[in-house]
Amino acid sequence: MKIICLYLSTLLALAGPPIDIRNIPLANEVYIVAIDVQTNPSNMPNSMLWDKPIALLYKQVGTFDNIRADVVRQELKTDFDNGQYQPVVLHAMQNTSMTIHFMNLIGEGEAPVRIVQGPVCKECPANKAYTFSYGQNADQTQYPTYASIHAHGVSYDIDQDGTRAGNNLELGPEYDGLVPPGQSRTYFYKKLDIPGLWPLHDHANPSHTVGRGLHLALVVEPLKPGVQVDHDFLIIFSDYPDYDQYIDDFYSGQFIPPFLHMQNSNVMHAHALNGYAAMLPPRMQMSIMNGASRWDPLRTDIIGDPRTPVYDVTLGSLIRFRFLSFGSQTTHSFHLHGHVWWDVEAQKYSDNIAVPAGDTREIMFYAGGQPFRHIANFLSAEASKTRSGTGDWLYHCHIIPHVKHGMWGVFRVRDADNDDEDSEDKPQGIAIPQD
Ligand SMILES: [Cu+2]
Secondary structure, eight states: OOHHHHHHTTOOOHHHHHGGGGGGGGOOOEEEEEEEEOOBBBSSSSSGSSSSEEEEEEEESSSSSSHHHHHHHHHHHHHHHHTTTOEEEEETTTTTEEEEEEEEEESSSSSSEEEEEEESSSSOOTTOOEEEOTTTTTTTTSSOOOOOOOOOSSSGGGGGGGOOOGGGGOHHHGGOBBTTTOOOEEEEEOOOSEEEEEEEEESSSHHHHHHTTTTEEEEEEOSSSOOOOOOOEEEEEEEEEEGEEOOOOOOOOOOOOGGOOOOSOEEEEEETTTBBOOHHHHHHHHHHHHHOOOOOTOOOOHHOOSSSEEEOOOOTTTEEEEEEEEOOOEEEEEEEETOEETTTTTTTEEEEEETTTTTTEEEEEESSOOOOOOSSSSSOTTTTGSOOOOOEEEOOSHHHHHHHHOEEEEEEEOOOOOOTTTTTTTTOOOOOOOO
């Protein structure tokens, strides 16, 4: 353990930054680009990858003047590598409008091309090389590079739908909500009439793009203010399909390269929270290398914090979590150890809430304490703040394989009055080297 501690300060794992909606300024006119970025959103060391996956991402920018695809691409890549990437979150008041100027930069500039060796599924012929490429020269029939923004929950006219469907195109080209590479258009949502959290995503080629990151969130604040919370956290669930080729066969204690297990293995997806996946197999391997056991992959003191969000909150603070799932294949869930909340939809207390794909949920509770409820059948306000107390409480999706594939993190409850115990000096372990 002492040896591990020597490496503390230089090898801290970079946890993804939590999204607190209270910190996102209100805006009713924004500029957003879509772009392809070759990056590694997991903690899988790059040496274990055939090639880094290509994420397809939105990025909010100040203006389209002098915008350069390669600059935007590099900024996103740097953010990802530094653990600073955040999905786009728009924030506006109820009954206002929203104007999104949208530019499709997918494939523009020095666009990445990704070669995948070997099959990605049992049905795929062995040794077939797959090429993902984007841009004007890409195979438009296989990987179209058109992009759009399709909004849930807001009021808009049919030509703002971001979707090519039915007879709409017969009305004219302006009714085509899709944007070719290098071009732009404006989406106008005339009224954000229903408060809450809404998903927005690409609808040009959603089966290819949404799982790879082409999604964002819109939070519409109610005109009548609700409960004042100390933190208003947002978690976006997603699952990158490009890790399918990595076999889930680490439990012998050694990672087996994927080309040795091309067929008949359980495939591994990267199940991500706010864009990052904290896969367990590399952490198990690192745990063993750091002198611990393969039962220790969740430990910060051995391997550092995960790349997924780590929530650092004070005991008794009132927390709202909002969830949005872009799961491409299944529902995800949020289970938090040591805490319960009132599940409005299920009309019961719960410590696990399912979030179906394309849907949203929200919960409220006191950190380390009781659930929050608008009725007075609980303990006094002060007493309700403590129930389980301080500590690093694990949170994770309760579809258990998704934990292994990255969908977990730490909800860190500190005692504000006890700085010694909760100091920053706790061991952080040796993080997984990215290369
Ligand atoms: Cu899940």
